[in-house]
Amino acid sequence: MFNNGACRCSHGGACGPRSETEAPLSDNAARYATIHKDPSSLAVPPNLADYDAACAGFSWKVAHRALSGLPNGEGLNIAYEAVDRHACGPRASRVALRCISKAGERRDYTYGELAASTNRFANGLRSLGMDAGDGVFVLLGRVPELYVAMLGALKMKCVVTPLFSAFGPEPIATRMEIGDARVLVTTETLYRRKVEALRGRLPRLEHVILVDAEEPGEGVHSWRKLTQTASDAFEIAPTDAQETALLHFTSGTTGRPKGVIHVHEAVVTHFATGLYALDLHDDDRFWCTADPGWVTGTSYGVIAPLTHGVTNIVVEAEFDAPTWYGVLAQERVTVWYTAPTAIRMMMKLGADALKDYDLSALRFAASVGEPLNAEAVVWGAEAFGLPFHDNWWQTETGGIMIANFASMDIKPGSMGRPLPGIEAAIVRRKPDGGVETADVGQEGELALKSGWPSMMRGYLHEEARYRKCFAGEWYLTGDLARCDGDGYFWFVGRADDVIKSSGHLIGPFEVESALMEHPAVAEAAVIGKPDPVAGEIVKAFVALKLGFAADEAMRKELLGNARKRLGAAVAPKEIEFRANLPKTRSGKIMRRLLKARELGLPEGDLSTLESDER
Numbered sequence: 234m235f236n237n238g239a240c241r242c243s244h245g246g247a248c249g250p251r252s253e254t255e256a257p258l259s260d261n262a263a264r265y266a267t268i269h270k271d272p273s274s275l276a277v278p279p280n281l282a283d284y285d286a287a288c289a290g291f292s293w294k295v296a297h298r299a300l301s302g303l304p305n306g307e308g309l310n311i312a313y314e315a316v317d318r319h320a321c322g323p324r325a326s327r328v329a330l331r332c333i334s335k336a337g338e339r340r341d342y343t344y345g346e347l348a349a350s351t352n353r354f355a356n357g358l359r360s361l362g363m364d365a366g367d368g369v370f371v372l373l374g375r376v377p378e379l380y381v382a383m384l385g386a387l388k389m390k391c392v393v394t395p396l397f398s399a400f401g402p403e404p405i406a407t408r409m410e411i412g413d414a415r416v417l418v419t420t421e422t423l424y425r426r427k428v429e430a431l432r433g434r435l436p437r438l439e440h441v442i443l444v445d446a447e448e449p450g451e452g453v454h455s456w457r458k459l460t461q462t463a464s465d466a467f468e469i470a471p472t473d474a475q476e477t478a479l480l481h482f483t484s485g486t487t488g489r490p491k492g493v494i495h496v497h498e499a500v501v502t503h504f505a506t507g508l509y510a511l512d513l514h515d516d517d518r519f520w521c522t523a524d525p526g527w528v529t530g531t532s533y534g535v536i537a538p539l540t541h542g543v544t545n546i547v548v549e550a551e552f553d554a555p556t557w558y559g560v561l562a563q564e565r566v567t568v569w570y571t572a573p574t575a576i577r578m579m580m581k582l583g584a585d586a587l588k589d590y591d592l593s594a595l596r597f598a599a600s601v602g603e604p605l606n607a608e609a610v611v612w613g614a615e616a617f618g619l620p621f622h623d624n625w626w627q628t629e630t631g632g633i634m635i636a637n638f639a640s641m642d643i644k645p646g647s648m649g650r651p652l653p654g655i656e657a658a659i660v661r662r663k664p665d666g667g668v669e670t671a672d673v674g675q676e677g678e679l680a681l682k683s684g685w686p687s688m689m690r691g692y693l694h695e696e697a698r699y700r701k702c703f704a705g706e707w708y709l710t711g712d713l714a715r716c717d718g719d720g721y722f723w724f725v726g727r728a729d730d731v732i733k734s735s736g737h738l739i740g741p742f743e744v745e746s747a748l749m750e751h752p753a754v755a756e757a758a759v760i761g762k763p764d765p766v767a768g769e770i771v772k773a774f775v776a777l778k779l780g781f782a783a784d785e786a787m788r789k790e791l792l793g794n795a796r797k798r799l800g801a802a803v804a805p806k807e808i809e810f811r812a813n814l815p816k817t818r819s820g821k822i823m824r825r826l827l828k829a830r831e832l833g834l835p836e837g838d839l840s841t842l843e844s845d846e847r
């Protein structure tokens with residue numbers, strides 16, 4: 234079905250090194266030495282030792298066979314692959330979930346216990362009259378019930394939507410309205426503060442289950458009462474791999490969040506990417522720092538590690554360096570999946586903050602969600618003794634598509650190469666609605682050939698928008714990138730964020746990365762600001778690290794450095810200092826908001842905005 238893992242620039246993969254006349258694609262590569270890997274010297278043999286061989290031999294059909302499938306050939310269900318198949322085998326007594334509360338208390342669930350708890354919850358849903366296809370929303374912090382509810386609801390074949398518990402009432406109600414929620418699992422406080430008053434808007438919402446209330450009242454159930462008398466045996470009904478399993482909302486970085494539909498078959502991608510991109514091995518202790526309210530926290534904070542039968546560490550607390558370093562050390566985390574925002578916060582504090590922690594168990598660290606500046610990759614290698622492996626994907630793709638693999642040389646600043654089974658290309662849209670592939674090194678839209686198992690099956694209630702994402706067999710991602718002669722992909726920016734200045738097309742990432750190279754800079758975001766002469770000029774918003782003064786001298790120094798590094802046409806013309814940059818709750822810088830504020834335009838949908846410091 235697929236060609237595998239290939240860079241599909243029109244050079245056919247046989248191009249030589251970058252010529253002098255090409256865009257400054259490889260500036261990062263040139264400035265930051267490639268980090269060479271020797272697979273034979275890694276702590277454990279990597280699952281993907283030979284990229285080309287793995288790609289050549291890969292098929293999704295074969296990948297599918299690595300999973301168990303429901304007994305008696307009754308289909309494929311995510312929760313069975315994540316829990317039950319281990320619970321009925323030798324991993325039954327292994328810790329599946331280690332949940333660490335904000336107070337630092339640990340609560341462990343073995344695979345056997347997780348199977349029983351999720352069965353009880355599935356039976357509880359059944360006793361409420363729920364059926365396959367019904368919408369179950371979960372509004373909880375990262376507490377054990379979140380994981381039990383999600384997996385139990387998947388066993389019932391309900392459609393699960395985890396929501397970020399820090400959302401305000403309006404985003405919660407809107408999403409529940411769109412997603413046709415029939416059940417909400419939450420806490421008493423969250424319910425009273427955020428949902429109760431808006432319940433009139435949610436006529437389809439029949440049951441609210443409160444995880445911490447004993448006598449909740451009409452239409453509101455106590456989790457304990459619902460589950461304590463329920464049987465801990467549950468047989469998953471036959472599940473077609475194409476049945477809807479999850480409804481995820483996008484981060485809302487570029488506009489109003491979209492409701493993305495995923496099916497049970499997605500678990501094939503979760504397993505395969507856990508194997509190759511995260512290099513999961515049987516005895517790993519894995520920690521994904523993302524909240525399940527975002528797709529990363531579901532695909533990799535719940536499903537992928539459990540399908541591999543490893544111990545999944547769940548941390549309730551938000552980022553705080555001592556807590557995080559403490560978790561890495563005490564839990565002997567071996568594989569860690571985090572995000573650029575967190576990495577930049579750690580960089581802000583400096584590597585010294587790490588010196589009292591024993592991180593010797595850590596053997597692989599990966600990052601997703603935003604471009605990972607080359608600076609951060611290299612900093613990881615210095616501070617943790619291993620580089621961060623950037624990977625790229627979206628809510629729509631359901632799983633990792635492009636990655637830096639454990640065995641593969643890293644070119645700092647690059648997203649890496651496509652997963653086995655994924656064909657990626659840089660394309661240009663043609664006026665007739667088709668696309669053509671770009672030359673090596675040239676910018677264009679990142680496109681993926683349709684057909685991998687975790688590809689979205691639609692945007693809920695937005696069929697036309699969904700169809701617009703495709704040109705023939707290509708799924709168009711809305712991100713701009715380049716592919717180099719070695720098949721490595723380099724992020725340029727979101728199509729919406731590209732700046733047009735005096736005839737140049739400027740990708741924000743390149744400019745932000747150049748600013749980040751200055752030791753004082755913690756974060757940077759650039760926008761295009763209308764200009765009568767140039768069309769747009771580049772304006773940068775910069776947050777400095779602790780101990781640096783945001784004064785005129787610093788501004789001049791950063792402008793001068795950027796000009797030297799990027800040339801006058803691409804460098805920012807203006808710099809504004811901020812204590813923080815506005816971000817989505819999943820940690821993405823909201824350039825559209827910086828721009829709207831700069832231009833005095835409407836701010837648009839802010840339902841996912843986290844920090845809002847002007």
Ligand code: ATP
Binds near residue numbers: 490601
């Ligand atoms: P919305 O679609 O609502 O605007 P969003 O695109 O931020 O929000 P997500 O699906 O959570 O929602 O994020 C996917 C996007 O995040 C990608 O399309 C890309 O722009 C960005 N991204 C993810 N990983 C990387 C990466 N490694 N490098 C660069 N960008 C990345």
Ligand code: MG
Binds near residue numbers: 487627711
């Ligand atoms: Mg998006």
